[in-house]
Amino acid sequence: MYLSIRSFKRLNAHRLLTLTLLSVIFYSCSQHVAQVSVPVPAKADTTAVVTLAPGKPVLLDSAVFGKSLTAEQTKALQFYRKRSFQSQWLLDNQPSPLYTAVEAALRDAGKFGLDPADYDLAGIQESVKLLYGDKASKPQAWTALDRHITEMLFKYTTHLSVGKVNETKSGRSIWMPSQRIDRGLDLELIGKAQTPDALLAAIQALQPAQEQYGKLQRALAYYRALEKNTPAPVEITKGVKIKPEEHHSIITAVRKKLSLTDMRVYPVAYDSGLCTLDSTRYDAGLVLAVKEFQSKHGLEADGILGERTLRFLNQSFKEKADLIALNMERLRWSREKYGDNYIQVNVPAYTLTVYENRKPAMDMRVIVGAVDKPTPIFSDAMGHIVFSPTWTVPTSIIREEIIPRLKSDSSYYVNKNYAFYKDEVAIDPTTETWDDTANPYKYRIVQQPGPDNSLGRVKFLLTNTMSVYLHDTPNHRLFTKDYRALSHGCVRLDEPAKFAAYLMRDQTGWDLERIKKAMNDSIPATVRLKKRYDVYIDYITVWVDENDSINFREDIYGHDRRQLQLLFPKEKEKAKMSGDVAGL
Numbered sequence: 174m175y176l177s178i179r180s181f182k183r184l185n186a187h188r189l190l191t192l193t194l195l196s197v198i199f200y201s202c203s204q205h206v207a208q209v210s211v212p213v214p215a216k217a218d219t220t221a222v223v224t225l226a227p228g229k230p231v232l233l234d235s236a237v238f239g240k241s242l243t244a245e246q247t248k249a250l251q252f253y254r255k256r257s258f259q260s261q262w263l264l265d266n267q268p269s270p271l272y273t274a275v276e277a278a279l280r281d282a283g284k285f286g287l288d289p290a291d292y293d294l295a296g297i298q299e300s301v302k303l304l305y306g307d308k309a310s311k312p313q314a315w316t317a318l319d320r321h322i323t324e325m326l327f328k329y330t331t332h333l334s335v336g337k338v339n340e341t342k343s344g345r346s347i348w349m350p351s352q353r354i355d356r357g358l359d360l361e362l363i364g365k366a367q368t369p370d371a372l373l374a375a376i377q378a379l380q381p382a383q384e385q386y387g388k389l390q391r392a393l394a395y396y397r398a399l400e401k402n403t404p405a406p407v408e409i410t411k412g413v414k415i416k417p418e419e420h421h422s423i424i425t426a427v428r429k430k431l432s433l434t435d436m437r438v439y440p441v442a443y444d445s446g447l448c449t450l451d452s453t454r455y456d457a458g459l460v461l462a463v464k465e466f467q468s469k470h471g472l473e474a475d476g477i478l479g480e481r482t483l484r485f486l487n488q489s490f491k492e493k494a495d496l497i498a499l500n501m502e503r504l505r506w507s508r509e510k511y512g513d514n515y516i517q518v519n520v521p522a523y524t525l526t527v528y529e530n531r532k533p534a535m536d537m538r539v540i541v542g543a544v545d546k547p548t549p550i551f552s553d554a555m556g557h558i559v560f561s562p563t564w565t566v567p568t569s570i571i572r573e574e575i576i577p578r579l580k581s582d583s584s585y586y587v588n589k590n591y592a593f594y595k596d597e598v599a600i601d602p603t604t605e606t607w608d609d610t611a612n613p614y615k616y617r618i619v620q621q622p623g624p625d626n627s628l629g630r631v632k633f634l635l636t637n638t639m640s641v642y643l644h645d646t647p648n649h650r651l652f653t654k655d656y657r658a659l660s661h662g663c664v665r666l667d668e669p670a671k672f673a674a675y676l677m678r679d680q681t682g683w684d685l686e687r688i689k690k691a692m693n694d695s696i697p698a699t700v701r702l703k704k705r706y707d708v709y710i711d712y713i714t715v716w717v718d719e720n721d722s723i724n725f726r727e728d729i730y731g732h733d734r735r736q737l738q739l740l741f742p743k744e745k746e747k748a749k750m751s752g753d754v755a756g757l
Contacts, residue, residue: 286498
């Protein structure tokens with residue numbers, strides 16, 4: 174993906190020979206990721222069928238559909254009903270011209286992150302071959318196979334338009350599914366297609382129109398090519414920490430993996446004093462390559478080869494390709510979700526982005542829920558801001574953190590700006606008995622506004638019943654970390670005043686100065702926003718940025734691992750993804 178034409182000119186003859194074969198294989202995949210290719214078969218393929226002697230369709234018996242039908246069977250029934258139950262793909266003496274287009278479409282399922290085997294492509298091809306090779310075949314054989322082709326086609330188009338995976342929840346982690354409505358657009362568009370090219374164009378039109386989807390399609394082609402045409406790299410030894418200019422035996426493997434991934438030559442270090450090559454030295458050129466790799470994987474670009482960097486380096490090209498396919502699948506789930514203006518939090522990237530007219534207008538770093546307290550994946554709306562908020566401690570935190578702390582030191586919360594209530598009566602925590610009989614449900618604990626308030630100086634209210642919202646934090650030092658899954662589930666903002674100013678930019682009198690004053694007041698103040706904002710808490714682990722570079726992020730909650738097993742169920746037995754953090 175990071176191939177540069179000028180870099181090839183700088184290679185000497187020996188280095189150029191090393192990558193010539195690779196560049197021939199992958200050059201077309203590495204250019205202009207944003208372009209999307211429409212899988213229309215060559216004209217010669219369709220005309221070869223059209224020029225055969227004409228055949229006649231065979232009549233289907235509508236009774237064979239029965240009553241308990243799957244979604245694709247229902248679409249097939251409606252499809253045939255509008256065609257007087259005549260076969261569409263198989264004529265009495267040959268396949269129809271449209272069959273070639275169906276075959277080509279199913280063959281191309283892999284280009285969109287789906288598996289052709291799910292649509293019985295090999296079985297269909299073999300059955301068609303046998304059907305026309307048996308002169309004694311009865312009409313029932315034609316109609317049964319024609320119906321099967323139709324059902325597999327609609328199964329495929331349904332997956333393309335609204336997604337294949339239905340179960341998004343992952344263990345204790347909440348992933349509230351997007352509203353996926355199958356409006357039957359595939360039935361409408363395919364029903365109008367009268368030629369092979371028109372049919373393929375109809376199938377292409379069913380997919381998400383987002384630019385990111387097309388970019389991921391190109392990225393998928395790139396990594397599938399790497400998977401297919403390069404030998405599997407030897408796994409790089411873990412459990413080491415190598416700094417620049419140090420020597421280690423794994424440097425050879427690191428250099429090879431980066432060369433294959435980036436399509437660049439990273440020459441072996443040269444010792445000018447000894448006039449020898451040193452393949453084990455972690456030299457400056459390779460350090461720069463590692464820093465670039467770290468940046469594209471959301472890691473601190475310090476050039477140090479440690480556990481998390483090696484985990485990503487050990488991901489196979491197949492794993493990378495599968496992750497790209499999964500994130501294409503997630504775009505299919507949300508194709509109708511986003512409008513022109515919205516707020517998006519990408520949990521694995523630890524970022525918040527405000528979109529205005531579908532273009533980024535603001536972004537900032539965020540902190541999200543820890544692995545054992547994951548931030549839910551859901552959509553919501555924001556309508557209010559609370560300046561100088563109080564914080565009512567959740568019962569789970571009272572049980573798991575506050576009571577155990579009070580057991581060892583009942584005076585711990587004195588002078589920490591907390592108010593304690595038992596059965597709604599104010600109490601002094603130093604006089605209370607804190608032992609195993611203390612019932613967390615009897616207590617209400619409220620932290621008052623102030624510099625140490627756990628919500629910081631402002632919170633942005635959402636409408637959900639999970640008590641999940643966006644807020645400030647008293648500890649902004651944590652935003653310097655590249656791993657920021659550290660909260661109790663809410664989303665902490667690095668620049669809350671700037672965010673509030675943007676949201677209130679059309680509200681008279683609420684400039685940045687007044688916002689900061691309200692944030693530092695001693696009394697809470699709730700302000701209703703003039704405009705409600707849609708908020709999407711998303712889980713995106715692969716995307717292509719504005720520079721056409723593929724970015725990967727850690728699977729901090731294990732959603733990738735579990736959803737991949739549903740997207741590619743035949744690979745359930747494969748080992749956990751190398752980038753999976755939650756499963757470690």
